[in-house]
Amino acid sequence: QVQLVESGGGLVQAGGSLRLSCAVSGSIFGITSMGWYRQAPGKQRDMVATITSGGSANYADSVKGRFTISRDNAKNTVALQMNSLKPEDTAVYYCYALRIFKDYWGQGTQVTVSS
Numbered sequence: 304q305v306q307l308v309e310s311g312g313g314l315v316q317a318g319g320s321l322r323l324s325c326a327v328s329g330s331i332f333g334i335t336s337m338g339w340y341r342q343a344p345g346k347q348r349d350m351v352a353t354i355t356s357g358g359s360a361n362y363a364d365s366v367k368g369r370f371t372i373s374r375d376n377a378k379n380t381v382a383l384q385m386n387s388l389k390p391e392d393t394a395v396y397y398c399y400a401l402r403i404f405k406d407y408w409g410q411g412t413q414v415t416v417s418s
Contacts, residue, residue, distance in 0.1 A: 305407040307398045312412030323383040325398035336401040337381045341394035388416045
């Protein structure tokens, strides 16, 4: 099993920044892709950013140039730096890991951006 614990969410004004972190524990050997998804009220869960074990990152078009994903394989952490936040970024953000064809999710952390 893989356990993911997010931290760093909160309330911020539009234009501000937040940094989300995710600590990974358990059966970490074999984890390939990691990343962040988000889900706004009444909407589906969407990919925000993912990163491979080799450091190759992929971003949703809506966050390109504003968000940066990073991964520390030695510390088993993945982070999301969010700059120039917009009200439409408001959502619950979930940490994600893929290990041997199985998805694992954190409990989610709320990000609220006020206008």
